[in-house]
Amino acid sequence: MMKTHYMKIGFIVAIIAVCVWLIWPLQTKIRRGLDLQGGIHIVLGVEQPPESEKTKSDVTDRALEIIRNRIDALGVSEPIIQKEGTDKIIVDLPGVKDPERAVEIIGKTALLEFRLVEEDEKKLSDAVRGETIPGYELLYQKERDERGILRESSPLLVKVEPELTGAGLTEAYVGYDASGRPEVNLEFNKEGAAKFAQVTGENIGRRLAIVLDGVVKSAPVIRDRIPNGRAQISGRFSMDEARELAIVLRAGALPAKVDIIYRQSVGPTLGKEYIEKSIRASLYGIIIVVVFMIVYYLAFGLLADFAVAMNLLILLAFMALFKGVLTLPGIAGIALTCGMAVDANILIFERIREELRQGKSAKSAIEAGYHRAWTAILDSNITTIISGAILFFFGEGSIKGFGLTLTIGIVANLFTAVFVTKAIVDYVIASRPVEKLRI
Amino acid sequence: MELIKKTNFDFLGKRKVWYLFSGVIILAGISVFIMRGNANFGVDFIGGDLLQVRFKTPTSVAVVRGELDKLGISDITVQEIGTAGNEYVIKSPPQTSARIVERLNSIMTQSGVEVLGESQVSPAMSSALKKRALLAFFGGLFGILLYLTVRFEFHFAACATIATFHDLLFVIAIIAFSRKAIDGPIIAALLTIAGYSVNDTIVIFDRIRENVRKTRSTNYQAVFNQAINETLSRTVLTVLTVIFVDLLLFLLGGEALRNFAYTLLFGFILGAYSSIFIASALLIDWQRRTGFKIKI
Numbered sequence: 001m002m003k004t005h006y007m008k009i010g011f012i013v014a015i016i017a018v019c020v021w022l023i024w025p026l027q028t029k030i031r032r033g034l035d036l037q038g039g040i041h042i043v044l045g046v047e048q049p050p051e052s053e054k055t056k057s058d059v060t061d062r063a064l065e066i067i068r069n070r071i072d073a074l075g076v077s078e079p080i081i082q083k084e085g086t087d088k089i090i091v092d093l094p095g096v097k098d099p100e101r102a103v104e105i106i107g108k109t110a111l112l113e114f115r116l117v118e119e120d121e122k123k124l125s126d127a128v129r130g131e132t133i134p135g136y137e138l139l140y141q142k143e144r145d146e147r148g149i150l151r152e153s154s155p156l157l158v159k160v161e162p163e164l165t166g167a168g169l170t171e172a173y174v175g176y177d178a179s180g181r182p183e184v185n186l187e188f189n190k191e192g193a194a195k196f197a198q199v200t201g202e203n204i205g206r207r208l209a210i211v212l213d214g215v216v217k218s219a220p221v222i223r224d225r226i227p228n229g230r231a232q233i234s235g236r237f238s239m240d241e242a243r244e245l246a247i248v249l250r251a252g253a254l255p256a257k258v259d260i261i262y263r264q265s266v267g268p269t270l271g272k273e274y275i276e277k278s279i280r281a282s283l284y285g286i287i288i289v290v291v292f293m294i295v296y297y298l299a300f301g302l303l304a305d306f307a308v309a310m311n312l313l314i315l316l317a318f319m320a321l322f323k324g325v326l327t328l329p330g331i332a333g334i335a336l337t338c339g340m341a342v343d344a345n346i347l348i349f350e351r352i353r354e355e356l357r358q359g360k361s362a363k364s365a366i367e368a369g370y371h372r373a374w375t376a377i378l379d380s381n382i383t384t385i386i387s388g389a390i391l392f393f394f395g396e397g398s399i400k401g402f403g404l405t406l407t408i409g410i411v412a413n414l415f416t417a418v419f420v421t422k423a424i425v426d427y428v429i430a431s432r433p434v435e436k437l438r439i
Numbered sequence: 440m441e442l443i444k445k446t447n448f449d450f451l452g453k454r455k456v457w458y459l460f461s462g463v464i465i466l467a468g469i470s471v472f473i474m475r476g477n478a479n480f481g482v483d484f485i486g487g488d489l490l491q492v493r494f495k496t497p498t499s500v501a502v503v504r505g506e507l508d509k510l511g512i513s514d515i516t517v518q519e520i521g522t523a524g525n526e527y528v529i530k531s532p533p534q535t536s537a538r539i540v541e542r543l544n545s546i547m548t549q550s551g552v553e554v555l556g557e558s559q560v561s562p563a564m565s566s567a568l569k570k571r572a573l574l575a576f577f578g579g580l581f582g583i584l585l586y587l588t589v590r591f592e593f594h595f596a597a598c599a600t601i602a603t604f605h606d607l608l609f610v611i612a613i614i615a616f617s618r619k620a621i622d623g624p625i626i627a628a629l630l631t632i633a634g635y636s637v638n639d640t641i642v643i644f645d646r647i648r649e650n651v652r653k654t655r656s657t658n659y660q661a662v663f664n665q666a667i668n669e670t671l672s673r674t675v676l677t678v679l680t681v682i683f684v685d686l687l688l689f690l691l692g693g694e695a696l697r698n699f700a701y702t703l704l705f706g707f708i709l710g711a712y713s714s715i716f717i718a719s720a721l722l723i724d725w726q727r728r729t730g731f732k733i734k735i
Contacts (some may be wrong), residue, residue, distance in 0.1 A: 045563055151629075262568075264558040270491065277693035283689065285684035292680065296440045329624060332696055336703070339684035340630050340635065343677040347642065350673040353441075376645040379590050380638030386582040387634025392625050394575035396483075396568060399627045406631065 005430050008423035016310065019317035021170060029320040033327035035398045036275050038268035039094035046087050047257040062255045064089050069251035070105055076139075089258075099265045101244070107260050109213045110248035112166030114199070114231075117207035117219055118157040127157050135160055139209065140365045141216035156216055158209045165253070168192025172249035174242045175232070182242035183234040184249065193229025201225035212245070264397060274328045282335035289339055297349050301438045303424060304345035307416040311341045314412040315405060324408075327401030333388075337409030340384065344417035347373040352439055362437040363429060370422050378417065384410050443672040450667050451660050454720035461605060461717065468612020475615060481622030484559060484572065486565035489558045490529040492543060495551040497524035506546050510538060520694045526555075528694075533561055569577040572626045579630045580604070591644060592734050594725060599640045603719035606636050613705050617725045619698055628702035635681070636710025639712060640718045646670050647719065648681035651733050659726055659733065663719045671715070678711040 023029050034041050044067070046060045060083055067089060068081050080092035090390050117138055118124065127138050137160050141153035171187035199208070200222050209219040210233050217235045237245065266274075290308065293301035315334060319326060336362055352369030360368065388410060391403030428434070472479055482489045504517045507529070516530045531539060536557055541553045560568070580600065587596035607629055614621060646666040656662050685707060689700035726733070 043564060045561075113449070124559045159646060176580055198452070244530050259561070259563075260559075261561040261564040262559070264556075267554060267558040269493075269553065270555040274693060275696055277691060278688070278696060281683070281687045281691035281693075281696075285687035288683045288687070289680050292683065296442075296676075328695055329627060329699065332692065332699065335684045336631075336681060337683035340677075342680050343638070346673055346676045346680070350676070372649075376642045379587075379641045379645070382586055383583045383637045383641070384631075384634040386586060387579050387630045390575050390582065391630055394571050395627060396571070402624075402627050 003286045005423070005427040008419075009427055012310075012420055012423060015312065019313045022317040022320045023313070026316070030316065031319075031325050032275075033205050033325045033330065034092055034094055034399050035266050036271050036326065037094050038266050038267040038271040039092065040096050040099045040263060041397055042091040042093075042103065042106065042260055042439060043084070043262035044089040044091065044106070045261040046089060047259065047261045048087055049256065060089060062086055063258055064253055066252045066260075069089065070247060073247045073251060074102060074105060076102070088261075093354055095268070096265075099263075101240075103263065105217060105244055105247060106397055107258055108244075108248050109254045109257055110166070110245075110251070111213055111253040112169070112249060113162035113211045114164040114196075115158040115160075115162045115209045115211055116199075116203060117209050118159070119206055120157075124155070124157045128155060133157065139214065139216050139303050141219065153216075156207075156209055156219055158216070162211070163208070164188075164192065164195050166249055167253070168195065169249060169252075172246045176237070177232070177234050180233065182237045182239050183232045184237070184245050186231045186233065186249070188229035188231075191317060192228075193227070196229050197225055197227045213304075247428070250328070271323055275331075278328055278331040278335075282331055282338075285335050286338045289342060292347075293342055297345075298438055300345075300352075302350050302415070303421050304342050304349070305422070307345060307413075307421050308338050309383050310420060311409060311412045311416045312338065314416065315409045318408045318412070319405070324404050325401055327398035328406070329398050330401030330405045333405035334409060335401040337406060337413070340410065341413045341417060344373075344377045344381070344413060345421060347377055348417075348421075349439055351435070356437060356439070362434045365437065366425055366429070370418065374418065378414070381410050381414055406438060442671070443675060446668045447590050448668060448671075449664060450715055451664050451720055451723055454716070454723070457716040457720065460648055461609065461713075464612055465605070466610045468608065468615050471615040472611065475519060475618075478618075479615065479621055481620040481625075482530060482560045482565070482615075483622045484565055484569045486533050486560050486562040488531045488533060488539075488560075490531070490536050491520075491555040492527055492529065492540075492541060493553045493555055494525045494527075494547055495553075498547075499524070500527070503527055503529075503543075503621050506542060507539060510523055510535075510542055510558065512538070515539070533559065541638060548593050568623070572623070576626065576630060576653060579633055583633060587637070587641075591648075594733075595648075598718050598721040598725065599644065600712040601721055602640055603633050603637050603710075604718055606706060606713050609709050609713075610702060610706050614702065617701075619701070622698070624696075624699040625702050627700050628706060631703060632706030632710060636713070638705060639677065639714035642673060643667055643670050643714055643719060648733070657732075660723055663723055667715055674711055674714060678707050682707050 046063050049059060064081060064083055071079050071081060071091070071093070076093045076096060078094055080090070082090050084090050091106060093102055118133070123133055127133050127136065136157050140154045140155055140159050168188045168191060169186055170189045173185050175183055175185040177183045204222050204224065207219045207221050210217045210250045217233050233245070290305045291306045295301065297304065312334070315337065318324065348369050351373045352365050355365035385407055387408035388403050392400055392407055393403070395403050477485050481717050492500050500517050507515050507517065512531060512535050514532055518528045520526050520528055529539060536559060540552070540554060580603065582601040583603065584596055587599050610629065610632060614625065619625070643666055646669055647663055650662050650666050654662060682704065685703050688696050689704055692700055
């Protein structure tokens with residue numbers, strides 16, 4: 001008889017040891033959500049081609065890869081980039097100092113095209129008057145003037161069909177033109193270079209417009225055949241703009257237009273405040289519950305408190321094990337779980353009191369208390385788990401973290417509040433007979 | 440210690456009073472809710488920009504609002520948070536927060552503005568979020584009903600679910616009265632209430648089942664009353680412990696958790712209230728109408 005008690009106690013001790021090992025040291029083992037460490041959460045909507053579901057998903061996949069490359073180039077540590085549904089991409093960038101710049105780089109389509117310019121003045125003036133010229137379209141060149149104000153230049157009539165796109169690019173880096181202004185240097189791969197050589201060779205004297213996302217960046221006159229596959233984009237860039245452009249060109253163009261449909265950023269100041277306040281509030285709340293349980297149920301209260309502590313430990317261990325993300329609502333979830341975790345013990349203890357009042361002995365009152373309360377505990381915990389799980393699966397951003405801590409906490413609660421406390425009570429009763437129960 | 444000794448209240452005798460009380464509040468709440476229209480919802484569900492800013496030196500809502508009025512953007516709301524008089528939450532239509540920050544920066548050049556946090560929700564996202572929230576909300580309720588039906592018989596499950604629905608409507612009424620905007624955290628709170636508040640009802644129903652089995656009595660009102668009385672102490676205690684925690688989150692947890700904790704606070708109280716006064720009362724009335732036997 002004593003042997004099973006020892007085994008149960010040993011099992012509990014082993015679980016505690018494993019949990020402590022899993023969560024130690026806490027700061028590095030538990031991942032904090034964006035709301036706690038500061039950063040930016042973006043949801044991108046990928047504009048879809050009017051085709052089947054399959055290509056939809058495919059476009060999103062390609063967009064995701066390119067965005068991943070761009071973010072890698074940004075040098076953000078531990079970014080999360082994942083697909084949601086068929087047409088959304090979620091990007092989490094922790095600790096980004098300048099959200100605007102990150103958004104700029106991620107959202108740019110960066111479709112680079114080299115298109116020939118129609119030099120016929122008459123056709124150009126016809127097009128400006130509103131006539132459509134088959135195979136051509138009017139594009140404008142936007143440039144910053146000396147004072148840094150964006151101006152639209154005179155229109156250019158350019159071919160709709162590009163001669164070459166950014167797809168054949170191998171390298172894009174910032175350089176300086178003859179007058180010391182930043183420009184972006186391009187290098188093409190073998191096929192790209194061959195195509196480039198052919199186009200430039202056949203069109204000497206014409207202008208070749210370099211079009212980025214439908215805007216003409218520059219339209220240099222082709223002076224000579226360019227055989228080596230090198231070109232420059234100049235266009236009064238600031239140094240930052242040139243650098244961003246080089247990043248997005250290197251990573252490649254997005255296969256479709258991408259819109260930022262949701263963004264949420266939390267500064268580091270706010271994140272720190274969130275942590276301090278929520279943890280302090282949680283701690284005080286838990287302390288009140290712990291003290292209340294001892295005052296109300298004496299030794300049994302202490303037992304329930306032990307179950308709460310173990311519940312907390314298991315909860316954190318699961319978070320560490322499954323790389324769960326701790327968010328601000330998640331911290332609230334942990335605190336609330338502690339408030340709910342004692343419920344099971346309250347049900348049991350109240351039942352024990354009731355059984356004692358009916359004149360049962362200590363041992364049989366305890367047996368009956370645990371036995372009778374069990375179904376109600378199970379039923380009530382499962383309904384809370386249903387809510388928690390739904391919040392985890394459907395919740396957006398930090399709410400997910402709440403669903404997570406609530407669900408794990410309540411599941412652990414079934415184990416700690418019933419099995420653990422029962423094992424300890426049984427052990428105590430077996431080691432020294434209890435005549436009268438004070439509860 | 441024992442807060443609640445053996446009691447013998449007639450909870451079910453005055454059930455018309457509780458029906459009336461709940462009915463009036465819920466109806467008033469629905470009216471206010473309808474009148475408020477879009478103001479019921481936060482940017483998560485209607486789209487828009489939300490900025491949380493802190494000025495280096497204290498200023499006033501009137502000054503901030505006055506400056507932002509000059510931008511000519513309609514529908515900007517400015518709300519002061521915290522107690523230092525320098526922190527504000529500014530709600531505005533989609534794609535306008537950049538202009539607001541620019542404006543605040545230009546007028547507060549000497550004092551400086553820090554953007555603590557922001558969110559921008561496009562109409563496309565807000566409708567997706569709304570759909571998902573509704574799905575989660577009703578999916579959750581349905582899941583709970585389904586589980587209860589499996590565990591209890593249908594009449595019990597239906598009454599517990601109606602009581603839960605009552606709690607949610609009641610809390611939504613309170614949110615409408617307190618002029619709060621429903622956002623992601625409030626939806627999370629509502630769903631938590633749905634899952635947790637049914638607990639007390641389960642405990643009472645469990646006891647009803649046990650007592651019917653034990654006494655073989657068909658004087659259901661007496662049996663139900665007794666079950667509620669017998670479980671009263673644990674109903675109150677279980678809610679009390681979770682309210683301790685929630686109250687501290689509300690008081691000390693900071694602005695970001697305030698509405699969440701506020702919603703939960705009322706939800707927990709109502710969960711206990713409806714378990715005691717509504718759920719069993721509904722069951723009794725249903726039984727009287729149709730005369731079904733409680734299965735044991």
